[in-house]
Amino acid sequence: MTFLQARSIFLAFSLILYCGGGDSHAVAAPSPALPVDAVMAKNAIEPHRAIYQIKMSSVKRGSQVLGITGIMSYVLKKSCHGWITDHRFDMVYQYSTSPSIRVDTKFSSFENFAGTDLTFSSSRSRDGEVYDKVRGNASIDPDHQKKSIADYSIPEGMQYDLSKGTLFPIAHTYYLISEARKGRRVIPSIVFDGSDDQGPVEINTVIGRKNDAQNLSDKQDSSNVKKSKIDNTLLNVPVWQVNMAIFPVDDAEVLADYELSMDLLENGIVREMNVDYHDFSINQKLVALEKVSPEKCEE
Numbered sequence: 422m423t424f425l426q427a428r429s430i431f432l433a434f435s436l437i438l439y440c441g442g443g444d445s446h447a448v449a450a451p452s453p454a455l456p457v458d459a460v461m462a463k464n465a466i467e468p469h470r471a472i473y474q475i476k477m478s479s480v481k482r483g484s485q486v487l488g489i490t491g492i493m494s495y496v497l498k499k500s501c502h503g504w505i506t507d508h509r510f511d512m513v514y515q516y517s518t519s520p521s522i523r524v525d526t527k528f529s530s531f532e533n534f535a536g537t538d539l540t541f542s543s544s545r546s547r548d549g550e551v552y553d554k555v556r557g558n559a560s561i562d563p564d565h566q567k568k569s570i571a572d573y574s575i576p577e578g579m580q581y582d583l584s585k586g587t588l589f590p591i592a593h594t595y596y597l598i599s600e601a602r603k604g605r606r607v608i609p610s611i612v613f614d615g616s617d618d619q620g621p622v623e624i625n626t627v628i629g630r631k632n633d634a635q636n637l638s639d640k641q642d643s644s645n646v647k648k649s650k651i652d653n654t655l656l657n658v659p660v661w662q663v664n665m666a667i668f669p670v671d672d673a674e675v676l677a678d679y680e681l682s683m684d685l686l687e688n689g690i691v692r693e694m695n696v697d698y699h700d701f702s703i704n705q706k707l708v709a710l711e712k713v714s715p716e717k718c719e720e
Contacts, residue, residue: 462595463534467688468499469655472709475512480701488515489703497591497689501718503533504591523548528616536592537561539571541615555618561587571613571620581620583613584670590614593624594689601628601661602687611670621670622678629662650709658687 477489491512498505510526528543538560545553557573561583569587573579588596593612600608606628613621634657663685666677679699684692694705 461599462536462592463499463504465595465598465687465689466497466499466504466591467655467690468497468713468715469690470494470496470709470711470713471690471707472650473694473705474708475703475705478695478702478704481699484700485517486514486701487517488521489513489701493705496713498713499715500531501716503531503538506530506532506590525549530590530615532589532591535563536589536595537563539589539613539615543616553617555615557615559583559589559613559615561589571615573618576618579618581613583621584611587611587613587621591689594685597626597628597663597685598687598689601631601663601685619669623668623670625666625668627664629664632660632662634658634660651707652711655688655690655710655712656686656692660684660686660692 471494473493473495475489475491475493477486480486489512491510493511494507494509496505496507498507506529508526508528510524512524512526513521514524515521525546526543527545528541530542531540532538538558540558542556543554544551554575555573556575557571557579559569559571561569565585569583569585571581571583588610590612593610596610597608608626608628610624610626611621612624661684662682664680664682666680668677669675679696681694681696683694686692690710691705692707696703696705
């Protein structure tokens with residue numbers, strides 16, 4: 422999950438207006454070669470259903486965006502052969518020079534445990550009218566005997582070559598957690614998620630200090646979050662403060678599309694996220710959380 426939530430919000434408003442960039446960057450080193458340790462990965466990430474409340478937290482003078490509110494629902498299921506994800510964003514954007522717009526985004530994917538195959542599908546609607554659809558599949562050959570590619574059926578004929586070390590979303594989350602456990606602090610990656618037709622992105626991640634579960638639970642705001650909606654057993658794990666900057670691939674001169682900070686739990690759950698889009702920023706707070714039972718599979 423991690424950056425995908427912020428990316429979906431960025432894509433929703435970037436088709437309507439342009440936001441300026443942030444810090445410049447150096448070209449990222451590739452992530453370690455796949456495959457991901459499938460056994461370790463599927464046991465490290467917790468299947469769950471979560472709802473996040475999204476609000477604008479700050480805005481610069483002169484910004485065309487005056488307000489953003491919405492809800493993001495997220496489901497991560499463990500099937501017999503991989504991860505199934507479903508995202509749903511229901512967002513309202515208020516502008517200074519035009520009427521408010523309601524943007525609904527749906528994104529689903531299947532990613533195998535080894536992180537070598539991804540099937541993806543997304544649609545976006547503006548005030549009830551669909552304006553963007555994406556569908557396809559991607560595969561990574563860890564032995565590099567054949568091309569690793571992302572192949573789209575919508576838009577028809579679109580393809581991207583995936584460079585060595587490219588990660589899919591769940592594999593990227595597991596990679597961050599495994600590297601954070603080793604004490605690594607700066608983690609550059611190339612990630613393909615299939616949420617749009619723009620191809621892979623470069624993500625530069627900085628891992629902060631590891632905190633215990635008690636420090637995380639102290640951050641809960643009882644005035645805004647009904648504890649009955651949150652399964653606190655899922656939050657009773659260590660957490661890292663994670664900062665990311667997201668860039669287009671193969672363009673060392675551009676500025677970050679956006680930057681984010683989040684509380685990333687050791688089980689892959691995101692407790693809270695703040696996203697800086699340079700003209701404004703938003704806060705995404707967990708308001709509901711529950712476990713999702715895995716499929717029953719034959720051994």
